[in-house]
Amino acid sequence: MKKYEEIADELRRRIADGEYAEGEMLPDQIALAEEFGVSRMTLKKAIDMIAMEGLIFRKRGVGTFVIKSALWNSGDSKADEYAGLSKQFPNKTVKSKIILFDILFPPDNIQSLLMLEDNQPVYHLQRLRIIDDKPYILEDTYFVAGLVKDLTEDIIHHSIYDHIRDTLGLKIGGAYRKIHADRSNELDWQELACDQHTPILEVEQVVYLTNGTPFEYSTARSRFDTRSYTITDIIKQ
Amino acid sequence: MKKYEEIADELRRRIADGEYAEGEMLPDQIALAEEFGVSRMTLKKAIDMIAMEGLIFRKRGVGTFVIKSALWNSGDSKADEYAGLSKQFPNKTVKSKIILFDILFPPDNIQSLLMLEDNQPVYHLQRLRIIDDKPYILEDTYFVAGLVKDLTEDIIHHSIYDHIRDTLGLKIGGAYRKIHADRSNELDWQELACDQHTPILEVEQVVYLTNGTPFEYSTARSRFDTRSYTITDIIKQ
């Protein structure tokens, strides 16, 4: 365990426990460095981390303070987003209905978004994700077949991301997302139990590996009254 | 100008100009530190910055590489989001129609989101933002009156965020956002030129100062076919 991570953990704990109360000033960096027995640079790295998380803020010439809104506290680790639905809802039953599973050469727009050549095939997968027996998300996904190998019927019924991460050993680097509202289409009516005038929330994304190679293009559609997308945005000053 | 910012700028330029091509390895940190005449710690800080922006990735024991998708390149600085519509569309005419402007004690849910006591009033402002003479966003905003002072008819016709930042000297720290799809309501029909069955994209947010004090709660509604919300998400490894 790196020293700055250990120190950051301890500082997070002190804030959560109220040892450093909201709005109050922390001890200065020199005092903290002495307390933890590290150099000031190392201590500052720990401080930088929890500042990025939005727990504290700093004023040069004044001090370091606990931020007032513990609102977006340490609870929701962003990594969950890529862990799959089963991890996001540990207390619910998550099932999948496979609507379509095929391998093919992608249409032009998708080929270009995934930066593919003409001879590179993709898996095309449509799944309805069902939570506690209610239809929740209608996924339409294209995976680059050369990267996301060995997709089987068994895997697509469970967590594809577990397979990508654990079996294939690929590392996810990030995603580009676009969130729309949309009119519902025939497939929505069938699968999401809605009618022609039900608004739909759609999350469209391209997901990349750490080296910048795109490996997935997908859209995820839900009824307007079952899902919303949340973001906490902290400005780097 | 800080040294690590200067170095980061230069490295960004080299990547943009193709001097370091996509997928290629950069010189190692010691060589770069010597070239720029700085210590390795300072050079690494510059490298860290552009890695967070998603331009490069690193493999310990191997090297530092230019990421393949220069897609989400340095173009779109996120700070724009808080600069107001007039800055986001510099080539278009941005107008505002004031629908409602009032000062009052907020309803309970908003009082709690803004962490206010019973005796703290808020401004309530409804504006239609018009771009190139087309209705675009219907804003419904509550400002904490104790923080966002001296709102006048003149200011609300132009940029409120300029007033907050420049005149009042407040520093924005971040925001918590929720993005929904919704059915349209009567006000939408009137102001956004749509009918009863037009889906609406709504961005609901609480905006905070750097010390964590919330100062704004707002919703921004648009027709589904005029706006979408984009995010680039880079995972810290």
Add this chain to the structure above:
DNA sequence: CAGTGGTCTAGACCACGTC
């Protein structure tokens, strides 16, 4: 094994706010 990036040090000086 050589070469890479990651961590850490003990100190120095600077920029800023407050008194």
Add this chain to the structure above:
DNA sequence: ACGTGGTCTAGACCACTGA
């Protein structure tokens, strides 16, 4: 003037990868 956080150094050692 003083105390705060921000930057920077010159060097050390470690962890990992690939030949």
